[in-house]
Amino acid sequence: MRAYLPRSSRCICLALVGAGIGLLAPSPARAAKNNPTSKFYVADVEGDAQIDTGSSVDDLTKKSVYNAQGTVIETKPKAANAMVFSNGTGIFFDEDTRVEVKQFEQEPFVPNRTDMDVEPSISQTQAFVPHGTVGLCTSKLVAGSSMNYSTPLGSVNIRGGKVVVSAQDNKTTISMIEGEGTVFSGNLDMGGHTLHDGEQAVITPGESGQPPKVQIQDIPSDQTGALNAKVTMACSSKKTVYFELRTIASTQVTAVSPLVKGTAGSFQNNTSTNDSTDIFSSTGTGTNGITGTNGTTPTTEIVAIPVAPVTLPVDFTVSPASL
DSSP states (O other): OOOOOOOOHHHHHHHHHHHOOOOOOOHHHHHHEEEOOOOOEEEEEESEEEEEEEEEEEEETTTOOOEEETTTEETTOOEEEEEEETTSOOEESSSSSSEEEEEEEOOOOOOOOOOTOOSSSSSSEEEEEEEEEEEEEBBBOOTOOEEEESSSEEEEEEEEEEEEEEETTEEEEEEEEEEEEEEETTTTTSSSSEOOEEEEEEOOOOTTTTTTTEEEEEHHHHHHHHHHHHHHHHHHHTEEEEEEOOOOOOOOOOOOOOOOOSSTOOOOOOOOOOBBBBBTTOOOOOEOOOOOOTTOOEEEEEEEEEEEOOOOOOOOOOOOTTT
8 A cells, every 4th residue: 555645745845855956956156156257457548537346446557457247437527448358348438437347257268369359258248337438349259148238228239349338318329330239228128129330329218107219320420430439449459458268276376477466476266356456367266177186176267468569670771871
């Protein structure tokens, strides 16, 4: 004779089994920890600009490197700056601009310097521009990547190219210089509006109780020069740096350069702060699952390597008198 549990007891058992399976299954949060901490490199700064890392507010300085996710970058009036994210995206910040990096995650990658125009690995970018103007120059995004820039009135899902996002009083302007993207007005626009080369989306507040309005038009000729200048500066910043993925042991590390910040021969594996580091130093947040020869588990880190300017040979000219 089989013994049957009451219905309530069977439900409790199934719930406990399901909970156990849930604990064993890898969660997105656990999987994200295997990715290195994404970075950005400050290529240029003019005037006063600052960065809020969550733990401190510092002046933005040229050739510095920061953990990207969770930071807030702000330029003051009559100031500008340019930076490069570790997925190869160059960004120009116009004066009086604020950008909040809500999310910037990147999968491990193997650098290929022969093709710097292609994104090195899958990345996810979510940024909010409360006010100001940014010019973006992206690498070719790989399959699975996403890049979204939003403003108080709308957002654009960028699929690569050159784009300028401007958030002013009661108006958002998104200009697609080159490439393609989808523009959304407010939070209820599910379909969006496709933006192609040379097109501009102007988003304005709707009537009382109505969502914002979107108007698609060709980029006005009197704006072309200024918009091109912004994305050109963003593209130029990409040429100042490249990024590598390095593996370091979590318990015993030797310095890779005399310029590494901190005590020579040591690193800090700090996963909870976004403090600035030297151009050759960055902190990793996860492991690649490989065990080192000494039994330690290596940690991957993204390192920014500035590109040294090319020194042209001196062209000596001999005058006829010397001959």
